[in-house]
Amino acid sequence: MANKILVTGGAGYIGSHTSIVLQEAGFEVHIIDNLSNSDAAVMDRIAEITGKIPGFTQLDLCNSEDLHAFFDKHPDIAGVIHFAAHKSVNESSTYPLKYYHNNLTGTINLLQAMQRANCHNLVFSSSCTVYGQPDQLPVSEDAPLKKAFSPYGNTKRMCEEIIHDQAEADSLQAVALRYFNPIGAHHSARIGELPVGIPNNLVPYLTQTAAGKRDSLKVFGQDYDTHDGTGIRDYIHVVDLAEAHLKAISRLLEQKNKEAFEVFNLGTGTGYSVLDIIKTFEKVSGVRVTHEITDRRAGDIEKVWADPAKANRELGWKARFGLDDMLRSAWAWEQSLASRNDS
Ligand code: NAD
Ligand code: WQD
Numbered sequence: 001m002a003n004k005i006l007v008t009g010g011a012g013y014i015g016s017h018t019s020i021v022l023q024e025a026g027f028e029v030h031i032i033d034n035l036s037n038s039d040a041a042v043m044d045r046i047a048e049i050t051g052k053i054p055g056f057t058q059l060d061l062c063n064s065e066d067l068h069a070f071f072d073k074h075p076d077i078a079g080v081i082h083f084a085a086h087k088s089v090n091e092s093s094t095y096p097l098k099y100y101h102n103n104l105t106g107t108i109n110l111l112q113a114m115q116r117a118n119c120h121n122l123v124f125s126s127s128c129t130v131y132g133q134p135d136q137l138p139v140s141e142d143a144p145l146k147k148a149f150s151p152y153g154n155t156k157r158m159c160e161e162i163i164h165d166q167a168e169a170d171s172l173q174a175v176a177l178r179y180f181n182p183i184g185a186h187h188s189a190r191i192g193e194l195p196v197g198i199p200n201n202l203v204p205y206l207t208q209t210a211a212g213k214r215d216s217l218k219v220f221g222q223d224y225d226t227h228d229g230t231g232i233r234d235y236i237h238v239v240d241l242a243e244a245h246l247k248a249i250s251r252l253l254e255q256k257n258k259e260a261f262e263v264f265n266l267g268t269g270t271g272y273s274v275l276d277i278i279k280t281f282e283k284v285s286g287v288r289v290t291h292e293i294t295d296r297r298a299g300d301i302e303k304v305w306a307d308p309a310k311a312n313r314e315l316g317w318k319a320r321f322g323l324d325d326m327l328r329s330a331w332a333w334e335q336s337l338a339s340r341n342d343s
Contacts, residue, residue, distance in 0.1 A: 004028045005249060006077045006119075008061060008110065009084030010054070011038035013193040014125065014179075016046060017186055017242040018081060023050040025246050030055035030074060033084065037196065045190045061106030064113065071117035079121035079249045082110060085155065089129075089299070090200050092152035103155035104162070111166050121252040123245055126160055126176040128234070128267070128304060129153035137271075138307035141178070141263045149299040160263070167260035175248045175257065180234035180267035180306050182241050184326040185333035192333030193238075202277060203235075203327070207334035210287045217289055219274050221296035224303065230274035232303035234267035237321035237329070241266055247315040258314075267306025268319040281327045 005022055009015045010031030016038075019029045023046070031043070031054050040056065047053040059066050061084050071077065085103045086092070092099040107124075114122065130153065131139050132146030148154040160176050167174045183203040185192030198214075199205045209217045222229035244266050251257050272280075278289050312318050 004030060004074070004076050004078055006074070006080045007031045007054075008080065008082045008106075009033055009125075011035060011040065011042045011056075012083060014182060014238060014241055015081070015083040016042045016191050017238045018083070018245045019046055019054050020049055020186065020191075021239070021242040021246050022249075023052050023054065028055070030057070030077070032057045032059045032061070032070065034058065034060040037086070038194070042191060049186065049188055049190055061109050062102060064109040067109050067113040068116060071113050071119065075117065077117070077119050079123070079253055080110065080114060080119065081123045081245055081249060082107065083125045085125065087152065088200060089150045089152050092150050092155075096151035099151045099155055103152075104158060107159045107162060111163070111172070114172070115166075115170060120171050120173050121249065122163065122172060122174040123248045123252070124159065124163055124174060124176045126178045126263070127153065127156045128178050128180045128265070128306065130157045130160065130178060131304065133301040134304060137303065138269060138305050139265070140307040141265055141310055149301075164261040172260065173252050173257055174261050175252060176261070176263045177244060177248060178263060178265050179241060180236050180265070180304070182238045183235050184237045184239070184321070184329040186239060187329060187332075189329070189332040189336040192330070192337075202274060203330050206278065206281055206289055207330050209291070210281070210285060210289050210331065211334050211338055215290065217278070217291040218294040219278075219291055220294060220300060222293045223296070226273055226303055228273050228275045231300055232271040232273050232305065234269070234271050234305035235277070235323060235326055236267055236319055237326045240319040240321055243320075244311065244315060244317045247317045251315060262314075264311040264315060265306040265308050266311060267308050269306055269308050271303060271305035272323060277323075277327070280323050281331070284324050284328045285331045287331075
């Protein structure tokens with residue numbers, strides 16, 4: 001079977017973990033990334049872990065000429081996993097056009113380049129944000145999509161629709177993976193999430209607070225209709241997520257997909273509150289996390305967790321890691337960053 005996979009955005013958080021899993025499964029990986037939110041040094045980290053350096057081309061998906069030239073030079077790409085996008089919910093509300101331009105243009109350019117190159121297999125990074133606050137929990141793939149709370153969330157829904165339309169119209173075969181809340185890091189602590197500036201997401205903020213980089217973690221609201229009043233999410237280990245991408249691209253390459261466009265939830269099926277996360281982190285790390293309750297954050301939903309049954313059944317994938325593992329690995333990664341900064 002042809003085995004060269006193009007990973008767009010592969011220098012980033014989820015793409016780098018996925019590239020490792022692909023290489024370990026025997027695939028040849030070529031990463032393209034414009035390094036707008038990542039560092040080329042991650043290629044060396046991947047090589048340290050897998051013993052093989054992935055192919056890498058610094059390229060912006062918004063530049064269609066470069067993309068066509070790339071596919072001309074690599075006519076043997078069997079499938080594409082498309083991570084490249086801007087992902088900050090906050091920033092997208094301040095600079096909506098930056099998000100619509102990058103995430104939509106990048107995706108359309110990629111689809112055009114794939115069509116021209118006769119490359120038909122695509123896995124796309126989507127998000128549970130497309131469900132908004134679901135009417136029923138756990139949320140399954142056939143739940144109605146709701147208006148997104150942010151331009152970022154809108155780009156995920158719009159890209160899904162663009163990919164779906166193209167799969168109906170042409171020979172494209174595509175899988176959209178709707179991630180719930182990815183956290184944690186590779187067990188080697190050589191790669192992980194690298195938030196630029198002050199983190200928006202809970203776990204990087206928490207680990208930075210535990211490491212003494214931040215004074216206090218703000219818990220956004222304790223008046224939600226949940227067991228302890230704080231917001232509930234379905235946190236998933238990034239390595240579990242990476243393994244689901246291997247299953248999804250293999251399904252396409254082996255032509256086992258049932259429709260030209262398929263959607264899968266990637267979550268554990270269990271929701272945890274913000275206070276559950278803090279308590280579990282304190283238990284596994286032995287470090288106290290200074291925190292305070294503040295007002296709700298604008299745009300936050302109350303609670304969401306996945307029904308992952310379709311991914312379990314169709315992809316033959318199930319999340320393996322529990323919350324203890326997720327938070328232990330996030331803490332090991334934070335500590336490894338601290339020791340790098342000290343040296
Ligand atoms: P990340 O920022 O770490 O990785 C994205 C990578 O894409 C970065 O390396 C960035 O430099 C690159 N990139 C961005 N625009 C590009 C362009 N125009 N051309 C080439 N490269 C470009 O983000 P991540 O957390 O790894 O997320 C990967 C994907 O998963 C994104 O599509 C994101 O929207 C989606 N997603 C992430 C989460 C999450 O919580 N991390 C949740 C749901 C969905
Ligand atoms: C989790 C919980 C917060 C920070 C976002 C995107 C979503 C997806 C994942 C890409 C919530 C609370 C947080 C803090 C807190 N990304 N919190 N204090 O908002 O579920 O999802 O990232 O697709 O689209 O919206 O993740 O980690 O920001 O928040 O109390 O400092 O932690 O209110 O309940 P979120 P998060």
